[in-house]
Every structure is written in C-alpha cells, then in structure tokens.
Amino acid sequence: MSEKVEADRIEYLEALSSSSKLYEKACDIFPNGVTHDLRKYEPFPIYASHAEGGRKWDVDGREYVDLWMGHGSLLLGHCFPDMVDAVGAQVAKGTHYGACHELEVEWGMWVKRLIPTAERVRFTGSGTEATLMALRLARTYTGKRKVLKFIGHFHGWHDNLMIGGLPPFDEPVPAGILKEVAETVALCPPNDIERVEDILGSDPDISCVIVEPTGASFGTIPTRPGFLNELREITRKHDVLLVFDEVITGFRCSPGGAQAHFNISPDLTSLAKVLAGGLPGGALVGRKDILELLEFRGDREWDFCRKMPHQGTFNANPVSAAAGIATLKAIESGEPNRQADKNAEFLRKHLNDVIRTQNVDWAIYGDFSGVKFLPNCGGQEAALASINAGIYDYKKLKGFHPEIGRGFRTAMQLEGVDMNGMAAMTSSAHTAEDLEHVVQAFNATLTRLKSSGLIKA
Numbered sequence: 001m002s003e004k005v006e007a008d009r010i011e012y013l014e015a016l017s018s019s020s021k022l023y024e025k026a027c028d029i030f031p032n033g034v035t036h037d038l039r040k041y042e043p044f045p046i047y048a049s050h051a052e053g054g055r056k057w058d059v060d061g062r063e064y065v066d067l068w069m070g071h072g073s074l075l076l077g078h079c080f081p082d083m084v085d086a087v088g089a090q091v092a093k094g095t096h097y098g099a100c101h102e103l104e105v106e107w108g109m110w111v112k113r114l115i116p117t118a119e120r121v122r123f124t125g126s127g128t129e130a131t132l133m134a135l136r137l138a139r140t141y142t143g144k145r146k147v148l149k150f151i152g153h154f155h156g157w158h159d160n161l162m163i164g165g166l167p168p169f170d171e172p173v174p175a176g177i178l179k180e181v182a183e184t185v186a187l188c189p190p191n192d193i194e195r196v197e198d199i200l201g202s203d204p205d206i207s208c209v210i211v212e213p214t215g216a217s218f219g220t221i222p223t224r225p226g227f228l229n230e231l232r233e234i235t236r237k238h239d240v241l242l243v244f245d246e247v248i249t250g251f252r253c254s255p256g257g258a259q260a261h262f263n264i265s266p267d268l269t270s271l272a273k274v275l276a277g278g279l280p281g282g283a284l285v286g287r288k289d290i291l292e293l294l295e296f297r298g299d300r301e302w303d304f305c306r307k308m309p310h311q312g313t314f315n316a317n318p319v320s321a322a323a324g325i326a327t328l329k330a331i332e333s334g335e336p337n338r339q340a341d342k343n344a345e346f347l348r349k350h351l352n353d354v355i356r357t358q359n360v361d362w363a364i365y366g367d368f369s370g371v372k373f374l375p376n377c378g379g380q381e382a383a384l385a386s387i388n389a390g391i392y393d394y395k396k397l398k399g400f401h402p403e404i405g406r407g408f409r410t411a412m413q414l415e416g417v418d419m420n421g422m423a424a425m426t427s428s429a430h431t432a433e434d435l436e437h438v439v440q441a442f443n444a445t446l447t448r449l450k451s452s453g454l455i456k457a
C-alpha cells in the first residue's frame with residue numbers, strides 16, 4: 001500500500017469515527033458487518049443518519065451528494081414531500097390489514113395506466129420475488145423448464161437467475177446453487193443475437209428469455225441499438241416468452257419504463273424500486289392470459305398443480321402502496337424522468353471533460369439517469385464509441401476493479417459524494433449545486449488517485 005493510499009485511509013478512519021464504532025458492533029451481529037453484499041466496504045462503510053433531496057448525512061455529521069439514491073428506488077430524491085405525507089398518514093391508519101384495501105386497487109390502477117403491457121398486475125414483496133414469479137409463471141404457461149438469460153444481467157438473488165449474474169463470469173454458478181438448477185439456465189453473452197437464435201433453435205425446452213432492457217445493471221453493459229427488437233422477433237418466432245426485468249428501468253427510463261421508451265411489448269415485466277416510492281415492494285405485470293394462471297377458476301380451484309400458487313405477507317402492503325401512488329402520480333408527466341436524465345447527462349459530459357483535463361485513461365458512459373465510471377478504458381473516445389455500439393468487452397465493463405475501486409470510493413466519500421462503487425444514478429431532486437459538487441469531487445479524487453499511484457499521473 002502506498003503512503004498516500006494509507007494517508008487517505010487514515011483520513012477516512014479519523015473523519016468517520018462514529019461509523020467505525022457502529023461497524024465494530026455490527027461485525028458481532030452480521031456476516032461482514034453488513035446487511036447487503038454491496039454495502040461491504042473496507043475499512044468500514046459509512047452509517048447514514050438522514051437524507052433529503054439529493055443529499056444524505058452520516059452519523060459523523062458529514063454531508064454527501066447521494067448518487068446511490070436508494071439502490072435506484074428514489075427517482076424523485078429523498079423525502080419527496082407528497083410521499084412523506086402519504087406514508088405518514090397511512091402509518092397512522094394501520095400498517096397491515098391482513099385484508100384487501102383501497103390503496104392496493106389505486107396502486108394497481110396506476111401501474112396499469114403507466115406500463116403499456118400491464119393487462120394484469122400482481123404485487124410481490126421485492127424485485128427478486130417478481131422475477132422468481134416470472135420464471136415460474138413462464139414454466140406453468142409453456143410447460144417448458146428452462147430460461148435463457150444474459151451474462152452479467154442481474155435479476156435478484158434467487159437460485160436460477162443468480163447464475164451468470166455477477167463476476168467472475170467464467171465461474172457462473174454461485175455458492176449454494178444446485179447443479180440441477182444451473183442446468184435449467186441457458187447463459188448467453190449480452191447483445192449476441194446469433195447465440196440467442198442458436199439456443200432457441202436447438203433447445204425446445206426454453207420457456208422464456210429474460211433481459212434487463214437497457215443492459216446489465218442499468219446499462220453497465222449497455223444493450224446495443226436494435227437488439228431488443230431482434231429479441232422480440234426471435235422469441236415470437238420460437239414461441240418463447242419475453243420477460244423484461246424493469247425493476248430499475250420501470251418508471252425511470254420513462255413513466256412507462258423502457259418498454260414505452262423503445263415501444264416494444266414484452267409478455268411479462270418485473271417491477272420494483274420506483275414502483276414503491278422507496279419502500280419495499282415489487283410486481284409482476286403482463287399478459288392477461290399468462291397472469292390468469294394465478295387465478296382460482298372453475299376446475300382449477302385449489303388445484304395447486306395447475307394454478308400457480310402465490311402468497312407473501314407484504315404483497316401490496318398499504319404503506320408501500322401509499323408511497324407508490326404518491327410517486328407514480330408525480331412521475332406521470334414524465335418531467336421527473338427528463339430532469340433525472342438531464343442531470344446524468346450533465347455529469348457524463350462534465351466528468352468526461354475532467355478526465356480529459358487530467359489526462360487519465362478513464363471514460364464515463366451510461367444512458368438515461370445512469371453514470372458509469374470505467375478506469376483503464378484504452379482511450380476515451382474509442383472506448384465510448386465501442387461501448388455505445390455494444391461491442392466493448394463486457395467482462396471489463398462489469399468487472400471488479402478492487403484496488404482502484406476502493407481508492408476511488410474512499411476518495412469520493414472524503415470529497416462528499418457517495419455512490420454504488422463505480423456506478424451512479426441521478427434523481428430529479430439533484431440541484432445544479434449538487435452536480436457541480438460531484439464534478440469538483442471527481443476532479444479532486446483523480447488528483448488523489450494520481451498522487452497515491454493508483455492511476456498514472
């Protein structure tokens with residue numbers, strides 16, 4: 001470890017002593033001291049105390065421009081006032097009725113109104129549950145066993161779809177997942193339509209293809225232009241269902257998600273995050289004749305071998321419904337989506353300018369409200385062209401950059417910006433001042449990384 005890396009580490013330890021103390025306690029409770037893999041951080045993570053708009057604060061009283069935005073669930077920023085009022089009012093009226101309620105109907109109506117292919121809606125507890133339901137419904141509907149998924153695309157942490165979702169991609173089956181399950185997952189490199197055609201043409205047991213429409217992890221491996229249309233055509237030709245996982249893109253890329261933006265109709269769509277306005281919740285939506293398999297009807301009554309069973313204590317929870325309705329109402333106009341996109345575009349442009357001025361081999365890319373940081377890109381201009389064409393080495397785009405990544409995050413946090421590793425997401429609540437702060441913080445961070453020897457001066 002260089003002296004300067006060590007100096008940044010010491011500065012971090014001193015600046016965040018209250019977080020450090022909490023982490024010590026947490027390590028005695030949680031594996032690695034954390035409750036989500038992505039929150040593991042060395043020497044320790046920051047502990048947040050409160051948040052508002054585009055900012056959050058930690059228990060040491062330090063302020064950050066927040067580019068995590070609730071793992072992408074806060075398109076309107078922290079504490080969007082109508083959401084706060086709606087949630088407060090609902091908490092006072094009851095947090096769980098163990099019964100149907102008016103807000104679930106209203107929430108479902110908003111989903112149907114905004115998402116073009118939502119003929120039917122079923123709420124779930126999370127995005128993971130929504131993609132799990134997509135697979136099981138696809139198997140029930142088609143009588144086929146397998147799913148085709150794209151390497152690097154993340155669809156939650158249940159058995160089938162964890163496979164090939166995270167680096168290192170050469171060993172795609174994570175710990176604890178049965179080889180028998182892995183045999184039901186056909187992995188395909190992202191953007192490779194010939195390979196999709198090969199798999200669907202040679203394996204009659206594929207029930208569905210699932211895809212993050214703008215690419216793995218909200219465009220970290222971007223989908224190349226034209227790919228989604230080709231995928232729609234090929235899946236129709238082979239009589240295979242197409243599932244859009246819009247857990248991130250839904251209500252974010254546009255009020256109607258990526259499917260409205262690209263004008264493509266998947267058969268099923270998973271939703272979460274923005275759907276529930278920053279509270280827990282998800283949904284699977286799509287074709288009526290497929291979601292009908294969730295129904296008790298006629299000779300299917302109580303026949304769980306033919307009707308797909310589905311329960312879940314927190315499905316359509318009234319507090320999540322209140323937050324979701326307030327959020328979807330605000331998004332209907334599309335203005336928050338446009339503002340969040342504009343904020344990300346500003347960052348992509350100005351951060352790339354900083355890179356050129358500092359003369360380092362990095363590139364910033366992304367689309368919609370996403371901002372991705374790629375170190376050692378092999379020449380900014382060429383990298384951006386090949387990333388946008390969908391031909392850049394996807395393993396590099398969604399690889400780990402352990403040392404640079406850690407140094408980068410430490411420096412950005414010391415400069416007052418927090419984000420998900422090398423990826424950021426904007427909201428409509430980020431102000432011009434927030435964005436300027438990020439640009440300055442990035443400039444100072446590159447200077448720190450140069451002087452620590454983590455990147456070439």
Ligand SMILES: Cc1ncc(COP(=O)(O)O)c(C=O)c1O
Nearest residue numbers: 126127128154155156247248272
């Ligand atoms: C595209 C996508 N699908 C599914 C999930 C899983 O959603 P959840 O974390 O709500 O289970 C995520 C979570 O980040 C996601 O990004």
